[in-house]
């Protein structure tokens with residue numbers, strides 16, 4: 001039987017409350033404002049210490065327990081996972097999470113593509129050909145990224161349609177709708193900027209057309225097109241600018257906005273489907289009517 005004192009991890013401490021421990025508000029005499037739970041104090045006499053030792057013996061001495069003790073993360077995770085959702089919640093409510101999953105897949109596969117890709121007109125196509133033909137699973141990861149982009153756009157539109165048809169854009173969720181609109185625009189910008197990167201005939205001419213359409217937009221259109229082209233013709237500076245926007249600027253904005261979007265979802269809760277009507281609380285029902 002091992003010595004019980006040795007089983008108790010030393011850093012199990014909590015801040016002292018005023019008047020606790022040695023009476024000067026500094027804990028039980030260690031002077032740094034924490035109570036060492038292993039030491040008996042006026043409050044936790046020997047019986048309490050024994051009880052504590054029993055509990056400590058059962059407490060998880062793993063990494064998860066260690067982190068949780070210091071962050072309280074399990075409270076947040078439990079509150080998120082076990083939060084109440086309205087009656088009638090169904091599969092349509094998973095479309096937002098599915099969109100997020102698609103985005104995470106894009107981010108992860110994008111990191112691997114960035115390891116091989118070179119953003120220059122001379123080397124872009126060659127680097128992608130090398131990745132596709134020579135690198136182990138390169139074609140697979142590239143395919144995931146390419147088809148994943150389409151999947152994300154389909155999912156985000158389906159999610160938007162769900163929130164629209166369920167009336168989830170109404171008070172108090174207007175701000176979340178607006179954040180969603182920005183998210184969908186940013187997702188389309190990801191598609192546009194990514195399309196140029198292979199720098200083959202198709203992507204070159206598609207970007208030429210897209211840029212001309214942008215230039216025909218009112219007021220800011222010509223300026224925006226000039227900014228995106230980054231020069232008189234689509235070339236080296238365009239590809240570098242598109243790459244920076246595609247892999248740094250827009251993903252950063254999307255991550256921040258998804259955070260704000262989810263914060264509001266958790267804070268406000270989700271909307272019940274339109275066919276579910278709230279029942280009157282018992283206290284408000286008339287006694288004489290059934």
Ligand code: HEM
Nearest residue numbers: 093095096097099100160163168177180181183184270271
């Ligand atoms: C990257 C894109 C997006 C992600 C990751 C995302 C994620 C989510 C998630 C996980 C939810 C929780 C419930 C559910 O899935 O329906 C949600 C709710 C919501 N989303 Fe999105 N969303 C995105 C884009 C959009 C867009 C484009 C719109 C609309 C323009 C939008 C509007 C809303 C609204 C209004 C809610 C609240 C739904 C309710 O109260 O029932 N979201 N979103």
